[in-house]
Amino acid sequence: MAKKIKLKELSEAVNKCDRCHKSKCCQYVTQNIDKPTTMKDFDLLLWQISHKNIHIFKDDDGWFLLVLSQCTHLQSDGRCGIYEVRPLICRDHSNDYCEYDVSIKDGSDLYFSGYDDLNTYCRKRFKSWDKRFQKKSWKKNAAPMV
């Protein structure tokens, strides 16, 4: 399930959205992913994060792909172009304590912004990470060399 980032409740907020540069909550899409546990799981994530504008994070709600891409309905003045019929996830998003207060990165337990980031984490997490392709089970479905 996708989500808009909403962190712990605090308070304050009047006109916060008016001050929010580029409406931060309209600049991305999230998609929940299964919790990665095996080296193959992380190897797949490495492929995904190798693509432009794909980040990965983990917070209290689990693991997520983060696609950094501005919503096409965001107007140049920072307003929503389909405000009256905007999707439910946008309606439910509170500005009580949001991306304006803490970035997704700072609000996450784990945050990976690219291949090197995640690869470094995998090396620490799995002793045999750099030798994974030598494992029999990894070679089984390997494509022939060209």
Ligand code: SF4
């Ligand atoms: S809800 Fe938060 S992130 Fe979204 S526009 Fe308002 S202040 Fe910015």
Ligand code: SF4
């Ligand atoms: S539909 Fe509107 S509120 Fe929702 S992300 Fe797009 S611009 Fe923002």
